[in-house]
Amino acid sequence: MLQRYKNILVPVDGSYEAELAFKKAIDVAKRNGNDTAIHLVHVVDTRAFQNISSFDTAMVEQVTDTAKKTMAGYVEDAKKDGLTNIDYAVEYGAPKVVIAKDLPKEKDIDLIMIGATGLNAVERLLIGSVTEYVTRVADCDVLVVRTDLENKPALSKAQRKAQQKKD
Template sequence: MLQRYKNILVPVDGSREAELAFKKAVSVAKRNGDETTLHLVHVVDTRAFQNISSFDTAMVDQVTETAKKTMEGYVESAKADGVKNIDFTVEYGAPKAVIAKDIPEDQKIDLIVIGATGLNAVERLLIGSVTEYVTRTAPCDVLVVRTDLDNKPALKKDAK
């Protein structure tokens, strides 16, 4: 019996990895039929603004507006590809917790499709990988995308 996913979460941040994850998620949603909903999320990491001495809400508003425009483009693309049920949200907080715990619980997510990280080993050690955290702690299946729609390697390896 084929696994059917009804609620698929795709975190997008404008990166190439997120773009690949989005395309795979659209493909999975189409195979799963009209009862499947694709939930897109962009998480504004509020910790990034903690070190700004003259915190300006206009900066957050600008980041939010840019994220919304990006998300609307993703929605249009998915609909053009035949996905009927798609929504998006812009959330605020720590991306790890929002993606791995908060949204899966609130939206009854049964699959998270997330791009592989571009971080190198030292960066992962110091700040941790959102993808690694999500795969370790999410209450549902997680698909880490490293390939294009033809399953060909799409991500460059670190140059040495």
């Protein structure tokens, strides 16, 4: 018996890895049937603004507007690819908790598709990886996307830059 997913959460942050997770989520949703929904989320980490002495709401609004434009583009791409059941949200708070606990409970998520982290070992030690936390804490299935659409290892930043120069 094949596992069928009804509600797929895809956190997006503008990274290449998140885009790969989004593209693979479209394929999973299409294989699972028309009633499968993709829920995109961008979490604005409000902790990043706590240390700014002159906290300016315009900064948060700018981050929010950029996130909405990015996600609207993803929704448009998904609809062009034949997916109709897709929505997005901008949330505020600690990304780890929002992605691993809050949204899965709120939206009855049964699969989280998340891009592999681009952090190095020192960054993971100091700030921790959202992906690592989600895989440890989430109550639903978590698929960490590490490969491209042909299931080949995703290109590094340096490889992507070199390829862009060729194109």
